[in-house]
Amino acid sequence: MNPVHAATLVLDTHIDIRxxxxxxxxxxxxxxxxxxxxxxxxxxxxxxxxxxxxxxxDAQGHxxxxxxxxxxLAHIRDRGAAPGCRFCPGPDAxxxxxxxxxxxxxAAVENGYAMGRDLSRLQAWRRLGAVYLTLTHDGHNDLxxxxxxxxxxxxAPVEHGGLSPLGEAALAEMNRIxxxxxxxxxxxxxxxRAAELSRAPIVITHTACAALCPHPRCVDDEQLDAVRASGGxxxxxxxxxxxxxxxxxxxxxxxxxxxxxHIDHAVGRIGIAHVGISSDFDGGGAVQGWAHAGETxxxxxxxxxxxxxxxxxxxxxxxxxxxxxxxxxxxxx
Ligand SMILES: [Zn+2]
Numbered sequence: 001m002n003p004v005h006a007a008t009l010v011l012d013t014h015i016d017i018r019x020x021x022x023x024x025x026x027x028x029x030x031x032x033x034x035x036x037x038x039x040x041x042x043x044x045x046x047x048x049x050x051x052x053x054x055x056x057x058d059a060q061g062h063x064x065x066x067x068x069x070x071x072x073l074a075h076i077r078d079r080g081a082a083p084g085c086r087f088c089p090g091p092d093a094x095x096x097x098x099x100x101x102x103x104x105x106x107a108a109v110e111n112g113y114a115m116g117r118d119l120s121r122l123q124a125w126r127r128l129g130a131v132y133l134t135l136t137h138d139g140h141n142d143l144x145x146x147x148x149x150x151x152x153x154x155x156a157p158v159e160h161g162g163l164s165p166l167g168e169a170a171l172a173e174m175n176r177i178x179x180x181x182x183x184x185x186x187x188x189x190x191x192x193r194a195a196e197l198s199r200a201p202i203v204i205t206h207t208a209c210a211a212l213c214p215h216p217r218c219v220d221d222e223q224l225d226a227v228r229a230s231g232g233x234x235x236x237x238x239x240x241x242x243x244x245x246x247x248x249x250x251x252x253x254x255x256x257x258x259x260x261x262h263i264d265h266a267v268g269r270i271g272i273a274h275v276g277i278s279s280d281f282d283g284g285g286a287v288q289g290w291a292h293a294g295e296t297x298x299x300x301x302x303x304x305x306x307x308x309x310x311x312x313x314x315x316x317x318x319x320x321x322x323x324x325x326x327x328x329x330x331x332x333x
Contacts, residue, residue, distance in 0.1 A: 001042055004310045005300035009098050011045040011318035012293070013235045013276060014108075014184075014206040016283030019051070019072060026082045032281035032292040035082065038103055041296035045094055045104035045318065047131065047205070048076045051283065052111040054139030054150060062116030069114035073107050073128040080105035089129040090329065091322045108182070108205070111137040112144070117166060122173050131325065132180035132203060135167065135194065136187075143167035144194075145187035147216045162189040168197060175199045178332030180325060185217065192226050200331035201232035201324045206280045208242035208262045211269075215242050221269055228270035231327060233320045235276040236262045238285040256289035260302045263316065272312050276321050 015033050023029040028036050038046060050072030055061045080087025086097040088104045097104040107128070112135045115121040122133065135143050139150035140159045144167045149155035163171065171194055174181050181202045183191040195202050204227060210218035219227075219234060227234045238259055246252035259277075266275040279285045281293060289298045303313050 002297050002301055002304070004304060004313060005042050005297040007310065008042075008300065008314050009045065009095070009318040010041075010043050010296060010300075011047075011094075011104075011321060012043055012279050012281070012296075013047045013203075013321055014237060014278040014280050014283070015046045015048050016051055016281070017048050017072070017076070018282065019068075022075060025079050032286060033279070034293075035085065035103060037293035040294040041292075043103075043293050043296050044098045045088070045106065047106040047108050048079065049108045049110040049134075049283070050076065050114070050130070052109070052114040052137070054111060054113055054137050054141060054146070054153060056153070057113070057142060059116075062113070065111070065114045066116060066118075066121060069109050069125070070128065073109070073125060073130060076105065076107040077129055087129060089131070091325050094322070106131050108132040108134070110134040110182075111141065112167070112170060113137070113141040115170070117142055119169060119173050122170065122179055123177050126177045126179050130179065132182045132205060133174060134182040134184050134186075134205065135170075135190070136185045138185060143170050144190040146185055147187045148185070158187075160190070162187075162193040163197070171197055175328075175331060176333050178329040180328050188220070188223060191219070191223055195226040195230040195232070198230060200328040201230045202227065203232050203321070203324055204234045206235055206237035206239070206278045206285075208236050208239070209265045212262055212265055213243055213245055215245075218242050224266055224270045224274075228274045231324065233274050233276050233324045234266055234270075235278040235321070236266060237278045237280045238287045238290055239280050240287055241284075243287065254287045256287055256298050256302045259287055259290065259299065260306060263303070264306065272315055273320055273323075275316060276318075277316055
């Protein structure tokens with residue numbers, strides 16, 4: 001393996017898991033991420049997400065969403081109990097785990113829909129080890145507008161015009177308890193409002209640059225600037241449709257070079273201290289050259305070829321995200 005890659009704390013900040021019936025993760029599987037692939041690819045730490053698809057916003061829908069998120073959080077915690085792994089609820093635990101040669105397993109919740117209208121779930125998830133909450137997924141929820149409304153669920157193009165009052169209360173609670181605010185999937189006005197309101201830096205754990213690929217899930221330069229102003233970090237992700245506009249009607253294709261083009265753009269716009277990397281593997285991510293966790297060194301090799309040094313590569317792979325995480329915890333009550 002490339003020596004710079006081998007010496008870097010490689011943290012992938014957004015990995016989906018098959019649900020229900022996740023395969024045994026310590027075995028070789030058909031998933032793009034499992035423990036053998038992480039080891040082979042030099043991935044020392046991964047944030048696995050309890051993803052909840054947007055559904056009906058009624059009592060039953062909310063109850064099912066909460067139950068799914070919490071069952072997934074328990075499952076992710078169990079992954080960290082496997083030999084050679086550790087579940088890490090904080091940055092110190094993560095660094096100690098990696099220093100001990102073990103794989104750090106982290107958890108997050110994707111879609112604020114999972115809390116329904118009950119703010120107390122946020123603290124419950126923090127106690128279950130969640131490190132961030134993605135405020136929305138595709139489709140508006142009771143917290144905020146999504147960058148991709150779902151007409152099939154009755155979504156208008158704009159519902160709240162940003163964050164709802166409940167969304168603002170959730171943000172304050174997340175600041176209070178040290179749960180990172182992830183604005184991936186979130187509509188631009190809501191994302192800008194979150195960056196402005198939050199007492200702590202915000203994160204965008206899986207996105208790319210609209211300046212290079214005008215996809216609704218990408219962030220434009222004004223949003224990149226807002227991430228920097230908040231002291232936060234934007235994680236460029238390996239979803240082909242976010243990276244390279246595809247030919248009309250055909251699936252998008254992208255390469256590691258396309259991914260690093262987006263990293264270059266974000267670094268050029270807001271500086272090396274505010275940019276990171278994620279795969280979105282098993283949730284739509286995979287590019288030619290970085291098609292599964294076992295190929296992760298290819299990203300470092302492309303960064304080296306573009307002139308990034310080991311220090312910069314360390315910031316991109318984990319240093320910036322860990323700095324932001326510590327700032328979020330320091331700002332908590
Ligand atoms: Zn996502």
